[in-house]
Amino acid sequence: MSRTERTVDVLVVGAGPAGLAAAARLAAAGAGRVEVLEREQQPGGIPRHSHHRGFGPRHQPLDGPRFAGRLVDAAVAAGCVLRTGVTATGWAGPRTLDTTGPQGLERITARAVVLATGARERPRSARLIPGTRPAGVLTTGELLQTVRLHGGRVGGRAVVVGSEPVALHAVRTLRRAGAQVVALVTEAPCAPVQSPRHRVPVITDTAVAELTGRGRLAGVRLRDRDGGSTHLDCDTVVLTGDWIPDHELARLGGTALDPGTRGPAVDTAFRTSLPGVFAVGNLLHGGEPGAIAAAEGRSAATHVLRRLAGARPWRHGQVPLAVERPLLWIAPNRVHPDGPPPMEERFTLRTAERIARPVLLVSQDGRELDRQHLPRTALPGRAVHLRAGWIARADPEGGPVRVGVMSDSRQPGAGAARILTV
Amino acid sequence: MTVTTGGALPDQLYDVAVVGAGVVGSAIARELARYPLRIALVEAGEDVGDGTSKANTAILHTGFDAVPGSLESRLVREGRRRLAAYAQQNGVPLEPVGALLVAWDDGQLAALPALAAKAVRNGHHGTRLLDAAELARREPHLGPGALGALEVPDEWIICPWTTTIAYATQAVRAGVTLHLNCRVQSVTSGGHHELSTSRGLLRTRYLVNAAGLHADELDHHLGHEDFTVTPRRGQLIVYDKLARPLVRHILLPVPTALGKGVLVAPTVYGNVILGPTAEDLDDKQATGSTAEGLETLRDKGRRIVPALVDEEVTAVYAGLRAATGHEDYRIRAHARQRYVTVGGIRSTGLTASMAIAAYVTGLLGDAGLHLGLARDLEPVNMPCIGEAGPRPYQRADLIAADPAYGTIVCHCERVTRGEIRDAMSSTLPPASLDALRRRTRAGAGRCQGFHCGAVVRALFEEGRG
Incomplete structure (x- = not known):
C-alpha cells in the first residue's frame, strides 16, 4: 500500500457546521495548517439539503444551504484547507489518520484532531x-x-x-x-x-x-x-429523528463512548479520552440544531488552541456524569472541578417523557450538589439545560455525578398535558 | 453472452433447461457449461440468487453433523472442498474462521464427544474438545455459563451472493442463456419438454428442476409426488461492524431435532449475524420478520454474547429453507423422462452446490444425455466485497489507474463509484437496488441509505441508461 505521508497542525474530520466552525476559528487564530476532510462531494453537512429556515442565530434565520454556505466561506476565508470527497478510513497512530480520495491514499499526522462526523437517524x-x-x-x-x-x-x-x-x-x-x-x-x-x-x-x-x-x-x-x-x-x-452519532471513526480510534449519547465521552473542553483528539457537534449527542453544532465547534477551538500552545491539561481523573430515567443523556459528560465550564456554562440533556415543572437533581455519592427548577416543561425531542455552577463542588476522587429529574408537584397545574390528536 | 430479461423467448430447442437460478441451479448451469451443449437457465425472479440463496447463514459447512452415509453428507464434504478452491480462484470472499459448538448445560457437554465421533464418520478428523477455560480464552466475550466446546476448524464463512453471481456469470460467459423474469407455469412432455412460461414457450430435450421452494410444484407437473416443500422461515439479525471484535469464530449451538439452532457468526463483510429462527410455515412468500422472532433471537443472543445485543442493528432479514420432512436431499433422476429433480436442498445447499452440480451432470449422462468433452472455464475475477480484502478503496494502484475507485459513495460499506459503475456494466447487471447491493454492498451498511441512498439510486439509474 503506497500512502502519501503528511503532517498538519489540525485535522478536522467532517465539514458540517461543527467542523467548519471549529476550523474557521482555528485558522483565524493562527493555528497553522488546518485541514478539513469531508467524505461527501459537497461540504456543509446536513444543512446543505435542509431547506427550512431553522438555521443561524434566532434574530437572523437562514435556510440550511445558506447557513452551510456561510460556514464554508468563512472557513475558506480564514485559510482552512477544505478537501471534499476524502474519507478518513482509520487510524495509524494516536493522531494519525489514513484517508482515501480520488488522488489516492494518504496518512496524515496532526498535532490535534477534531472529530466532527455528525449523526444519522436510525x-x-x-x-x-x-x-x-x-x-x-x-x-x-x-x-x-x-x-x-x-x-x-x-x-x-x-x-x-x-x-x-x-x-x-x-x-x-x-x-x-x-x-x-x-x-x-x-x-x-x-x-x-x-x-x-x-x-x-x-x-x-x-x-x-x-x-x-x-x-x-x-x-x-x-x-x-x-x-x-x-x-x-x-x-x-x-x-424521522431517533438520532445516533456517527461514531465509527471515534470508536476505531479507541475513544471511550458515553453510554447515554452513544457518542464519544467528552469533558467540558470537548476532549475525548484520547490525548489531542477532540469531538464536537452532533457526533456528541445526535440531532441538535446546526447553530448549536457550529457554536460547539467555535467553543472547542479555544481548547484546541490551548493544547497547540503547549498548555498542560488540568489533572486527569475526570468524573463521569450519568443520567437517571426518564433522562436519556447529558453532554458533555465528564467533569473536573478544576476544569473549564462547558459552553454557555450549561449542559444539554434529553428526556424520554414529558415532565411539567421539572426539577433537576445533581448528586454525587449520595451528596446533593445542586437542585435546579426549570422554567419550562421538559419535552421529548427538545433540549433541556442544566446550569454548570455546581462543577466546583464535585469531588474529583468521587463516584459518578448523577443527574435525575422530578416534577415539582407542589406547584399547581403540574401534569396537565393536553394531548393533541387530529 | 446472452441474458434476457423480458419479451418473448427465442424459438430454440435447448439440450438442457435448468429451472431455478439459485445457488444450486446456477452451479448446475455452470457445470453443464463445460460441455458443448445448448443450455438455458430459467429464473422466475429478476436476478440470480434472489430467493432462498440470498438469505442464509453464509457458512461454508463441513457437514460434520450430517447423517453419515447420506447423500447430503457426501455432497457437502465434496462440495466444501470444491467451493473452497473455486472461491480462491474466482475471488469469492471466504474466511477460514472455524466454528465452536458451545455447550451451555451438562447434557450438551455430554453430547460433544458423540458429535466428535459423528464428525469422524463424516470424514472430519480435525475436531477438538475445549474445556471452559480454553473456550473463555478463545472467545472472551462469550456469556457466562459456557461449559466447553467442540472446535470444528473447517467451518468457514463465505459470501453467498458472490458465489451465485460467480457461477451464473461464468455460465453465461461460457454460452449458457439466462432467461430472467421467466416463470415456469406448466410442462408438457412428449418428444421433448415444452415449458409454458410467463414469457412464452421454451423447448428442451432434458430438464433439471432446481426450483427450490417450488421444486415440489414443478415435480407435480412431471407427474411425481415424491415430496412436499414446507417453507421453514429463518429470521436473522445483522449487527454493526463495530460488533465484529466481539466474535472470533462461528458460535454454534449443540444441534436439536429442529435444525442447527441459533448461531452467532461473523460475516465476510465484517458484521456479526445472529439467527436463524426455525418456523414451519405454509406460505412460500412469507419472508417477513416478526416481533416475536426478533425478540427470541435477541434473548438467545444475549446469552451467547451479551455485549452483542447492545450494538446497533444494521439489517434484519428472513429466508425460507426448502424443508421436505425428509432427512436427506431429494435428488432423483427420471431417465425415461429425461428429467432430474433436485429437491429438499436445505441450509447446506450453498456448501454442496458444486458437488450437487457434478452429481446432477452425471445423472443426466446416465439418463442418456451425450455430454461430449469437458473443458475448463475461464475464471471470473469477482469484485472484492469481503473484508479479507483489500477492497478497492484501500488500493493505491487501482485508484492511481482510475480515480473512481478513490471516490467512496456508500460510506458505511466503503463502496466506490468505480465499483458501482463496474457492476452496472457487468455480465449480469443488477435490475434493482437490492441486486446492486448484493453485487457491491452499496446501501447494505448501518445507515441504510441515510447518507448514500439518494446518490446510489442516482448512479444506478444513470448506469441503467
Whole structure:
C-alpha cells in the first residue's frame, strides 16, 4: 500500500457546521495548517439539503444551504484547507489518520484532531421494525437528499414517523415532492409543535408494528399503547429523528463512548479520552440544531488552541456524569472541578417523557450538589439545560455525578398535558 | 453472452433447461457449461440468487453433523472442498474462521464427544474438545455459563451472493442463456419438454428442476409426488461492524431435532449475524420478520454474547429453507423422462452446490444425455466485497489507474463509484437496488441509505441508461 505521508497542525474530520466552525476559528487564530476532510462531494453537512429556515442565530434565520454556505466561506476565508470527497478510513497512530480520495491514499499526522462526523437517524432495521423489506422505507436524510439534491421521486401516499422537529421537515418535503401525507405517527403522548399550515393528521401513543408489501411498500400496521391495531395504506414511510452519532471513526480510534449519547465521552473542553483528539457537534449527542453544532465547534477551538500552545491539561481523573430515567443523556459528560465550564456554562440533556415543572437533581455519592427548577416543561425531542455552577463542588476522587429529574408537584397545574390528536 | 430479461423467448430447442437460478441451479448451469451443449437457465425472479440463496447463514459447512452415509453428507464434504478452491480462484470472499459448538448445560457437554465421533464418520478428523477455560480464552466475550466446546476448524464463512453471481456469470460467459423474469407455469412432455412460461414457450430435450421452494410444484407437473416443500422461515439479525471484535469464530449451538439452532457468526463483510429462527410455515412468500422472532433471537443472543445485543442493528432479514420432512436431499433422476429433480436442498445447499452440480451432470449422462468433452472455464475475477480484502478503496494502484475507485459513495460499506459503475456494466447487471447491493454492498451498511441512498439510486439509474 503506497500512502502519501503528511503532517498538519489540525485535522478536522467532517465539514458540517461543527467542523467548519471549529476550523474557521482555528485558522483565524493562527493555528497553522488546518485541514478539513469531508467524505461527501459537497461540504456543509446536513444543512446543505435542509431547506427550512431553522438555521443561524434566532434574530437572523437562514435556510440550511445558506447557513452551510456561510460556514464554508468563512472557513475558506480564514485559510482552512477544505478537501471534499476524502474519507478518513482509520487510524495509524494516536493522531494519525489514513484517508482515501480520488488522488489516492494518504496518512496524515496532526498535532490535534477534531472529530466532527455528525449523526444519522436510525433506519428501520436499527429500530427493529418487523415485516417485509419493500422499497419506499426511508429516513429524512435520504428523503431530503432524494428530493433536494437529486430531484428524485417519492411515492404518492406517505406516513411520517417521529415527534422531533425533523418530522415536520419530512412532512413539508414530501408535500413539496407531490406526496400526500396520510398521517404523522408517534409513540410520544403529544405531537410536535405545528403551525396551522402544516396541519397533518397526528396519531399519538402509537408505534409502527409492521411494514407490509412486496416489492413496494403497501402499508404500515400500527399498534397503540392499549394493543389496538390498525393498518394504514401507504407507499412511503419516512422514519424521522431517533438520532445516533456517527461514531465509527471515534470508536476505531479507541475513544471511550458515553453510554447515554452513544457518542464519544467528552469533558467540558470537548476532549475525548484520547490525548489531542477532540469531538464536537452532533457526533456528541445526535440531532441538535446546526447553530448549536457550529457554536460547539467555535467553543472547542479555544481548547484546541490551548493544547497547540503547549498548555498542560488540568489533572486527569475526570468524573463521569450519568443520567437517571426518564433522562436519556447529558453532554458533555465528564467533569473536573478544576476544569473549564462547558459552553454557555450549561449542559444539554434529553428526556424520554414529558415532565411539567421539572426539577433537576445533581448528586454525587449520595451528596446533593445542586437542585435546579426549570422554567419550562421538559419535552421529548427538545433540549433541556442544566446550569454548570455546581462543577466546583464535585469531588474529583468521587463516584459518578448523577443527574435525575422530578416534577415539582407542589406547584399547581403540574401534569396537565393536553394531548393533541387530529 | 446472452441474458434476457423480458419479451418473448427465442424459438430454440435447448439440450438442457435448468429451472431455478439459485445457488444450486446456477452451479448446475455452470457445470453443464463445460460441455458443448445448448443450455438455458430459467429464473422466475429478476436476478440470480434472489430467493432462498440470498438469505442464509453464509457458512461454508463441513457437514460434520450430517447423517453419515447420506447423500447430503457426501455432497457437502465434496462440495466444501470444491467451493473452497473455486472461491480462491474466482475471488469469492471466504474466511477460514472455524466454528465452536458451545455447550451451555451438562447434557450438551455430554453430547460433544458423540458429535466428535459423528464428525469422524463424516470424514472430519480435525475436531477438538475445549474445556471452559480454553473456550473463555478463545472467545472472551462469550456469556457466562459456557461449559466447553467442540472446535470444528473447517467451518468457514463465505459470501453467498458472490458465489451465485460467480457461477451464473461464468455460465453465461461460457454460452449458457439466462432467461430472467421467466416463470415456469406448466410442462408438457412428449418428444421433448415444452415449458409454458410467463414469457412464452421454451423447448428442451432434458430438464433439471432446481426450483427450490417450488421444486415440489414443478415435480407435480412431471407427474411425481415424491415430496412436499414446507417453507421453514429463518429470521436473522445483522449487527454493526463495530460488533465484529466481539466474535472470533462461528458460535454454534449443540444441534436439536429442529435444525442447527441459533448461531452467532461473523460475516465476510465484517458484521456479526445472529439467527436463524426455525418456523414451519405454509406460505412460500412469507419472508417477513416478526416481533416475536426478533425478540427470541435477541434473548438467545444475549446469552451467547451479551455485549452483542447492545450494538446497533444494521439489517434484519428472513429466508425460507426448502424443508421436505425428509432427512436427506431429494435428488432423483427420471431417465425415461429425461428429467432430474433436485429437491429438499436445505441450509447446506450453498456448501454442496458444486458437488450437487457434478452429481446432477452425471445423472443426466446416465439418463442418456451425450455430454461430449469437458473443458475448463475461464475464471471470473469477482469484485472484492469481503473484508479479507483489500477492497478497492484501500488500493493505491487501482485508484492511481482510475480515480473512481478513490471516490467512496456508500460510506458505511466503503463502496466506490468505480465499483458501482463496474457492476452496472457487468455480465449480469443488477435490475434493482437490492441486486446492486448484493453485487457491491452499496446501501447494505448501518445507515441504510441515510447518507448514500439518494446518490446510489442516482448512479444506478444513470448506469441503467
